[in-house]
Amino acid sequence: MASSPNDSPLSPTQAAILSKVEPAELVEQPLVANDRDFNWVTNKICRIVETKTPTWWWVCMAMALLTASFTGMGLAYLVSTGVGVWGLANPINWGWAIVNFVFWIGIGHAGTLISAVLCLLKQGWRTSINRAAEAMTIFAVICAGIFPLFHVGRIWFAWWLFPLPNANAIWPQFRSPLEWDVFAVSTYGTVSVLFWYMGMIPDLGVLRDRAVQRLKLGAYEGSSWLTKRMDIFRKYFYAIFAMGWRNAGNHWRNYEMAYLVLAGLSTPLVLSVHTIVSFDFAVAQLPGWHTTIFPPYFVAGAIFSGFGMVLTLMLPLRAVYGLHDLITQRHIDNMCKICLGTGSIVGYAYIMEFFIAWYGANPYESFAFINRGFGQYSWAYYMMFACNVFTPQLFWFKAVRRNAALVWVMSIFINVGMWFERFVITVTSLANDFLPSSWGYYSPTIVDVFTFFGTFGVFSVLFLMFVRFLPLMPIGEVKYVMPQADPHCHSSHQKGEQH
Amino acid sequence: MNTDAPQVYGKKAGTLALLVGLVFTGFAGFGFYQGWVAGDSRPLMSWLIGIAFWLSIAVGMLFITQIWHVFHARWPTILRRQCEHGFSAFPVLLILFIPLLLVPFLHENPGLLWKWMNGVNELPGHGTVGEDPIYVWKQPYLNINFFTVRAVGVFFTFILLATFLRKWSFDTDKTGDINNTHKARRLSSIGLFLCAGAATMGAIDWFKALEYHWFSTMYGVWFFAASMRAALAILLILSVILVTRGYLKGILKQSHRYDIGCMMLAFTVFWAYISFSQYFLVYNANIPEETFWYNIREKNGWWPISMCLVFGHFLIPFLILLWYKSKIVVWRSVAISAWILTFHIIDLYWNIVPGKIPAENDYGYTVRPFTVEIFDLAAIIGFGGLCIWAFCRSMNKAEPIPVRDPNIENSLNYIE
Numbered sequence: 001m002a003s004s005p006n007d008s009p010l011s012p013t014q015a016a017i018l019s020k021v022e023p024a025e026l027v028e029q030p031l032v033a034n035d036r037d038f039n040w041v042t043n044k045i046c047r048i049v050e051t052k053t054p055t056w057w058w059v060c061m062a063m064a065l066l067t068a069s070f071t072g073m074g075l076a077y078l079v080s081t082g083v084g085v086w087g088l089a090n091p092i093n094w095g096w097a098i099v100n101f102v103f104w105i106g107i108g109h110a111g112t113l114i115s116a117v118l119c120l121l122k123q124g125w126r127t128s129i130n131r132a133a134e135a136m137t138i139f140a141v142i143c144a145g146i147f148p149l150f151h152v153g154r155i156w157f158a159w160w161l162f163p164l165p166n167a168n169a170i171w172p173q174f175r176s177p178l179e180w181d182v183f184a185v186s187t188y189g190t191v192s193v194l195f196w197y198m199g200m201i202p203d204l205g206v207l208r209d210r211a212v213q214r215l216k217l218g219a220y221e222g223s224s225w226l227t228k229r230m231d232i233f234r235k236y237f238y239a240i241f242a243m244g245w246r247n248a249g250n251h252w253r254n255y256e257m258a259y260l261v262l263a264g265l266s267t268p269l270v271l272s273v274h275t276i277v278s279f280d281f282a283v284a285q286l287p288g289w290h291t292t293i294f295p296p297y298f299v300a301g302a303i304f305s306g307f308g309m310v311l312t313l314m315l316p317l318r319a320v321y322g323l324h325d326l327i328t329q330r331h332i333d334n335m336c337k338i339c340l341g342t343g344s345i346v347g348y349a350y351i352m353e354f355f356i357a358w359y360g361a362n363p364y365e366s367f368a369f370i371n372r373g374f375g376q377y378s379w380a381y382y383m384m385f386a387c388n389v390f391t392p393q394l395f396w397f398k399a400v401r402r403n404a405a406l407v408w409v410m411s412i413f414i415n416v417g418m419w420f421e422r423f424v425i426t427v428t429s430l431a432n433d434f435l436p437s438s439w440g441y442y443s444p445t446i447v448d449v450f451t452f453f454g455t456f457g458v459f460s461v462l463f464l465m466f467v468r469f470l471p472l473m474p475i476g477e478v479k480y481v482m483p484q485a486d487p488h489c490h491s492s493h494q495k496g497e498q499h
Numbered sequence: 500m501n502t503d504a505p506q507v508y509g510k511k512a513g514t515l516a517l518l519v520g521l522v523f524t525g526f527a528g529f530g531f532y533q534g535w536v537a538g539d540s541r542p543l544m545s546w547l548i549g550i551a552f553w554l555s556i557a558v559g560m561l562f563i564t565q566i567w568h569v570f571h572a573r574w575p576t577i578l579r580r581q582c583e584h585g586f587s588a589f590p591v592l593l594i595l596f597i598p599l600l601l602v603p604f605l606h607e608n609p610g611l612l613w614k615w616m617n618g619v620n621e622l623p624g625h626g627t628v629g630e631d632p633i634y635v636w637k638q639p640y641l642n643i644n645f646f647t648v649r650a651v652g653v654f655f656t657f658i659l660l661a662t663f664l665r666k667w668s669f670d671t672d673k674t675g676d677i678n679n680t681h682k683a684r685r686l687s688s689i690g691l692f693l694c695a696g697a698a699t700m701g702a703i704d705w706f707k708a709l710e711y712h713w714f715s716t717m718y719g720v721w722f723f724a725a726s727m728r729a730a731l732a733i734l735l736i737l738s739v740i741l742v743t744r745g746y747l748k749g750i751l752k753q754s755h756r757y758d759i760g761c762m763m764l765a766f767t768v769f770w771a772y773i774s775f776s777q778y779f780l781v782y783n784a785n786i787p788e789e790t791f792w793y794n795i796r797e798k799n800g801w802w803p804i805s806m807c808l809v810f811g812h813f814l815i816p817f818l819i820l821l822w823y824k825s826k827i828v829v830w831r832s833v834a835i836s837a838w839i840l841t842f843h844i845i846d847l848y849w850n851i852v853p854g855k856i857p858a859e860n861d862y863g864y865t866v867r868p869f870t871v872e873i874f875d876l877a878a879i880i881g882f883g884g885l886c887i888w889a890f891c892r893s894m895n896k897a898e899p900i901p902v903r904d905p906n907i908e909n910s911l912n913y914i915e
Contacts, residue, residue: 014749017899018911024675026905028571121570268768275776283783290784293716295776337688341569344692352699352716359703360714361636362788 029330031125031481036325038479045203045473046210048321050234056320057468064460071454074447075150083153085447092430092442097147099422100452102277103305104144104459105185106298106418108192109270110306111137115195116266119259124481125334128326131473132317132466133310134196139462140309141189143455148181150451177279184276188269195262197241202255203471205245208238274302281425287368288429291356297349301418304342304388307335308414313463315408317472326473329402336395336407339414343392346421350389368429376441377428384424387417509746513891520884523877524595530874531598535606541867542874543612544852546599547705549878551847552729553886554592555722558698559730560585561661562723565694568664568687574758576910577751577900581737583668585730586661587893588886593654595882600650603643615641615711623855624863633712641711649700656697660690665893668901675903698722706850713792717777724773728766729843732836735759739833746899753827754915760826763839767820771813795853800869804849812842844879 032041078085088095111133118126152158161182163172172179211234214220220228245251278298281289311332318327357369372381391413394400401407427442466472479485527546534542560582567575603609603616610617610628615637618629628634634641663686667679699719707718735756741747781789796805816839825831848869858865901907 011745011748013745014747017750017902020898020902021900021907021911022675022903023907024671024677024680024903024905026677026680271772275772279780282780285784285786290780290786291716292718292777292780293720294780296717296720296773348692348695349716352719356714356716359637359640360788361633 029328030483031128031328031330032478033325033328036482038482038484041326041478041482042206042475044323044326045471045475045478046207048467048472049207049469050210053468054320057464061461061464064457064464067457068454068461069457070450071146071452071458074451074454075146077447078150078451079155083151085445087442087444087448089440089442091433091435091438091440092427094426094430095442096423096444096448096452097151098280099419099426100455101144101147102280102422103419104140104147104455105273105277106302106305106422107309107415108137108140108144108188108306109274109299109302110310111135111140112188112192112195112266112270113303113306114310115199116263116270119263120267125331127477127481128323128328128331128473129310129314129335130477131196131199131471132314133306134192134199135463135466135470136306136309136313137192138189138196139459139466141185141192142462143459145185145189146451146455146458148178177276177283180276181280184269184273188273191262191266191269195266198255198258198262199474200471201242201245202247202252203475204238204242205247206475207234207471208242211235211238271299274298286429286433287357287362287364288372288425291353293349293352297346300342300345300349301388301421304339304346304392305414305418307338307342308411308418311335311339311407311411312415315404315411317467319404321472326478332404332407333398333401336392336401339411340392340395343388343414347389350385364434368432371432372424372428375428375432377424377431380420380424381428384417384420387413388421391417509891509894513888513894516884516887516891518884520881520886520888523881523884525881527874527878527881528598530872530877534611535602538608538611540612541870541872543599543602545872545874545878546595547612548844548847548851548875549882550592550595550599551706551851552844552879553588553882554701555726555843555847556729556733557586557588557592557661557886558657558694558722559726559728560734561657561664561694562691562698562727563730563734564664565660565687565691568684569691571684571906573906573909574755574913576904576906577747578734578738578755578759578910580668580897580899580901581734581741582730583661583665583897584890584893585734585737586657587665588889589654589658589661591885591889592882593658595885596650596654600647603646609643613646613708613711615708616643616646621857623857637711641708646704649704653697653701653704656693660686660694664690668904669897671903672898672901673903677905680905695719695723698726709851710792710854712788715777715781715789715792717773721770721773721777724766724770725843725846728763728770729840731759731763731766732839732843735763735836736833736840739829741899746894750900750911752913754913755910756829756832757823757826757915760820760832763836764817764820764826767813767816767839771817774808774813795855795866796849799853799866801849801853801866804845804869808842808846808849812839812846816842848875 036044086095086097111130114126114130114133118130149155149158152161160170161172161179163174165171172182211231214231215228215235275295275298278294282291282294284290314327315332318324354369354373357365360366372378391410394410400410431442432439527549530542531546534540563575564579564582564586566572567579599612602611603613608617608620610620614620615628615634618627618634620628622628622631625631639645664683667683670676671679699722702719702722706722707713707715738747738751738756738759742751778793781793795801816835819825819831819835825835852867852869854867855864856867857863900911904910
């Protein structure tokens, strides 16, 4: 029954239709450029980890550690003094902490989107960027977690956020979306780590085997004493985390199945996390926060900012490691187009918010949006609009997408714009609330600035460690989308087509 | 070799559909006339429900086609041709919409269907529309002339996009010109935004403005989600019919049906996500000027319908579509598609029909009850007949599949 209408032989009519099939030729750029072979791909990716640590890495790591120390200082001062050191004051009781939290969580979204959603949609171009994007997700979630964690003030009581009966028999407020955040973000973080780690297992096996091979050959003449010791370290380090991977057929079958299951689990998670983050605002009655489009609008914004950050990270790596044949113009084009699409969806939401604020005929709601456009924070609103809606419109032009330096600068604009979006939402509605006598102007303190600035260092330290010690791309998956992986590709491969 | 056979079939089915369409549309028109004479808005709502149902399918097909173009999708190339036939119905739907546009100009009560169109229409408990400060505030947007211009603009956008996409696709069959593919991709990337804007405007004007006090920023997204779902469901049924009747036999495979099933599952979840988010945020904030829209959907027979949507339009299709076999076993996939379409109609009822009617009771109003009128069915069947006629007419203008599309071989040889 399952295939009853399909499996019968062709009638003369259908045969006649099929005889007319003569596809027009469409040449598309291959996903791995310059006709590289499998061996080249393995060497290119593994040597990032295996060769001597480049000088630029040490310089960047030193700068990243220095930057991260600002977060350390900010948090140490906060814990030793109290949350009063932040710029929060009536009526603005939510400031940079929630802005930074949403900013970093949003950045994390592109990783899961590339890994899970694009995997389910069978988008082969994801393979060159998914590993780094997944790593970015995890590190962004870590940075995001800092703010709500320290926001509680007495951080040693942070475990009270979990529904554990404590000495006073006080339970968390389950009706608060901030409590939902605890579960959503921790689940998301856990699944993201699992997904990232599981995807890496075959590549860790490759790194282990290459180290073992070099040790067997013993070709270390002329190398420094450290080279051999590093290979011994790699042999055991990667062996532990490769968990006995042997490239066997049943290993790959289980791997593929587990990957698909995790992709299926991650997809609703990626939507749920930012939906719940949007609920932090939207369940309130505050004008500017309470709007029904927030859930999909936040998700689109998160994907937008995430792809912005992927471009920010991958373009320099591509240049430094000479990965132009793996991260091709086609990849950059696609990422730019996703930024254009999601940025425009965000623009749709901005316009819809403004229109319904007027259409709803609620004077408080109307005021909130007029205040955003023309009030004391209008500079932030224009910054947000310009960076998030107008900047990505430049991606319509091929010449812009082909200019890697310009794309990188625009990706920074996207990051800046998305931070301002969260600032505008959070602060403008609180600063001018229902009671004009209590209106205020929010300014961050130096502790706020230090803490946020330092998170870029925390993120960079983690990302640099990832680049140095773990495979930057999934070797097997990259090979899978190469023309050579298609047994029927020979003729079209000659023409440079990609199937 | 009988190469004309599918075209002959299309013509026969088209003639039959036209006949059915004219008879039932005529009957729905009789209801419209009765409503016109009696000053009763309910038969006009039947007309609106009929249009909303078929328009949502055409809009959904237009969205799907453009999404496939933008994503350079290969597997659905065969199915894309069926969507191109599907959205040839836009001009028919525009013609069917004209009577509703004429009501405010020709009827003694311009606000017979959209009550805000007549300033003397009474409001529950407090005066008339003209005295209502909320209406006065919205008047720059909610006025008859601007409404008409917007409606024409919405249809013009859909028709323009559909015309170009069809033209380039059909032209490729003859010439094999790859530029047509590039042009379709470029237009679709802009067209998606135009389509989103037009669909949002249509949803706000024609459905949401029936209760013009209510507002929600999510409403346009709801219509988009519902349209995509309905279009996918009808595409699946259509693909099975076309295979069974020999039109695409041996060409359209199980793998194509499976992927439509997957997309249906995705949009089932998306519809639920949008609908739940809208409901939840209104419920949680508990602001009376928003909650009334949901409150009236708990009264006068609407409570079971609301629950029907929760379970029938989400939970049941969601659980069924999770099964692999539900997406590949023909009768199961057709049954679940028909189920989704049935509940899509109920969803449209739920959005269009309930409304406050002034009454002498404690509330000052009563809610228009849930009823299935004979004219509702006539409009749905009649307009459907005319849309199917447009589909069959379009079938004769092009090859059954885009034979010279660059991705046609990928689609023909597609496996899961």
